[in-house]
Amino acid sequence: MASSNKRDAILDAAADLLAREGRDAVSTRAVCKAAGVQAPILYRLFGDKQGLLDAVASRGLAAYIAEKRRITPSGDPVEDLRRGWDLHVGFGLAEPALYALIYGSPRPGAEPEGAKQAAEILAGLVHRVALAGRLRVPEERAARVVHAAGRGTTLSLIAMPEAERDMEAARIVREAVIHSITEPAPSA
Structure with missing residues (x-):
């Protein structure tokens, strides 16, 4: 998956979790699982949870x-x-x-x-x-x-x-x- 596709997948997953379950549900672990990516990719693209x-x-x-x-x-x-x-x-x-x-x-x-x-x-x-x-x-x-x-x-x-x-x-x-x-x- 290209970097921009991974970024979009992570953002989509985080936005979906936020809308369905609220801010507390948007953990890096839950977002990575929903997006189908490993945590290092999330951290490389967004720095940390706040960046996400x-x-x-x-x-x-x-x-x-x-x-x-x-x-x-x-x-x-x-x-x-x-x-x-x-x-x-x-x-x-x-x-x-x-x-x-x-x-x-x-x-x-x-x-x-x-x-x-x-x-x-x-x-x-x-x-x-x-x-x-x-x-x-x-x-x-x-x-x-x-x-x-x-x-x-x-x-x-x-x-x-x-x-x-x-x-x-x-x-x-x-x-x-x-x-x-x-x-x-x-x-x-």
Whole structure:
């Protein structure tokens, strides 16, 4: 098996274990067994278990990032920010184990590349709000507030049994955050 095929097989196995059984199931031994490779190959390709988890996170974020980049700007940058929030929450609910891997156990200075790209997209959405003259706080702070609230909201929803998820509470948080960082639209 070629090195790239082994890498893909290992990533597929790790992502499958993560989705089916959670982070604790993603041991190097279980991943190697599921991928049909020996441990030295995993360590050569990923360095260690954390390197593997980071690669799984970055790979899992790729589709989300592509979707987020496809958001076509509307005439209302605040509405675009809302859509970005909803996409973020939707990603977390569709991929709860992956989302928890990416955002649930932060390590200072060790954010997955895909998470950095998502933060850059958010910063771009916030910048458009600023260009429209509708931001009431500095751009960097606004992006941090939206990111922190969106992350906390999504992790809270993931922690709830699916039948009990309060999407209205998530909407209220979104609107409170948007209200706190933006000025009302100018009157026509």
